[in-house]
Amino acid sequence: MELSPQILGGWLDAFAAEVAENEALLTDLDRQIGDADHGANMVRGTKAVAALDPADFADARSYAKKTAMTLISTIGGASGPLYGTFFLRLAAALPDDGPIGHAAWLEALRAGVQGVMDRGKANLGDKTMLDALIPATDAFENEPDHPWQSAADAAAAGRDATVPMVARKGRASYLGQRSAGVADPGATSATLLLVAAARTLA
Template sequence: MLDADFFRRWMTGMAAAVDREADRLTELDSAIGDADHGANLRRGFAAVVKALEEEPSGTPGSLLVLAGRQLISTVGGASGPLYGTLLRRAGKALGDAAEVAPVQLAEALRVGVAAVAQLGGAKAGDKTMLDALEPAVEALAESLGESFAAAADAADQGALATVPMRARKGRAGYLGERSVGHQDPGAASAALLVATLAAARGAR
């Protein structure tokens, strides 16, 4: 079972990963975006960690909802409402149980990723975070929530697969063919989110 501490480890781990990788994310974003992805996510997940520290109680679901709200409030770029929606919807799907089974988390993340697709109006192949998130939640669901490592591998591969894609959404979409040859920064940060999830489970 996964308790509230697991979700705190996930978010704290993501904040550390974003802090460590902020320059790389910004560099990817300077190629096809507006060069703020690293700084935006660093600010957002730092706010998440602070909010979680100030909330010593909380269930897995309520902590994810809190984290999602912080991202929407503090990120300042499109990744804020997108990741915020992912965590908030997943948190709501988990309900108020004190512990959740991995298979429940797999289903909650699937719901969250579907909400991201709906919010952004994007689909697989559009060179967005969905290209990492969708294969990850599929891999996790296929293993009935058991294989976090498989999810992380699928997210990594999905992020790398965005390199030859042509962007169709967001600022990068204006670049058309010129976006080809660059990894999507949102897919790269999404892979970090899944990698830190696996790490919180001890699967990476």
Template sequence: MADVDLDVLQRWLRTFAASVAEQQDTLTSLDAAIGDADHGANMDRGMKAVVEGLAATPGDPAALFKQTGMTLVKSVGGASGPLYGTLFLRMAPATGGAATLDPETFAKALRAGLEGVVARGKAEVGDKTMVDALTPALDALDTALSSGASLADALRAASAAADEGRDGTTPLVARKGRASYLGERSAGHQDPGATSAALLVAAAATAVAEQEGA
């Protein structure tokens, strides 16, 4: 299996940014139902800033993740900036400073990012947050890699699991974030954070598939 290099990681970020831009209105609409109606605009602004920062290419994955995390913390409002920023900032040291990441190291870095999100947001599966998409996604990724799947196939499985987790937030009652203020009224609405998180995983699957020609 091919390692993940800077080109693939930058393609991942560009693909995610494009997906967020395309789905901005959807993300905002979802957030309007249970939040501040700004998730789409905030994420679009943040990812545009991330892409602009790619012009000064960092020297290794750790530097790229750190730069991405700091950019998101500075440019994305609400809870999304600190949470997505923490995800990438926690990914940075998990790379061990390697110039390229083998599939297991990439998965390990993603897991470290998720652990950072959980620690920052104090959320767990079932709370109706981005954790509901990321946790099953990374579980599926680890399972597929351990069974010998290519990273492209493993990320496809992760993306499908993220989508399922995203969809599973609809009937939930929010226990964290702005949506939790609504109590039972938050049920029946898909979580915007889980929705953007599913886009993040799908973007990784697309970027790696393009690299592997799969």
């Protein structure tokens, strides 16, 4: 695969489409254990990114950085800085435009996930987006023949695993035991990010 702003743009356009299609689900999940605004916030942020023209950027790294700043400024709440940090760290780890292979993508994904961990002070099992992102990245590493589909499948399994969890981070943690029984909204939107990658980057 040749890395370019257009390649990343295709991924993020697909992400915006997935978010728009699942806005009601994200809102309903967040209504039960959050502020009921995750759907609207994610739609606003991904629409703003989809409005960027990849042709305006010299390379994929600069496009990813602009994506990060756009998400931070438009999503709002905790999700904006978390998604923004993911793409900032991913951008910094990306190679220059040109061929990008499995190892380089893995390094960029791991950098992005570490950024989310650092920013949110969370880890696997805390009932956050990391419960989708960490298994997805591990699956990406372990299935080099079909890494993106494997990552998407693992993200979905991680999302589903958040249903019985009691939240330990974020607004849902204020609910204590009442946060159990609902899939985490952040893990759900993060799964959509990997589903979009499987559709466009495979």
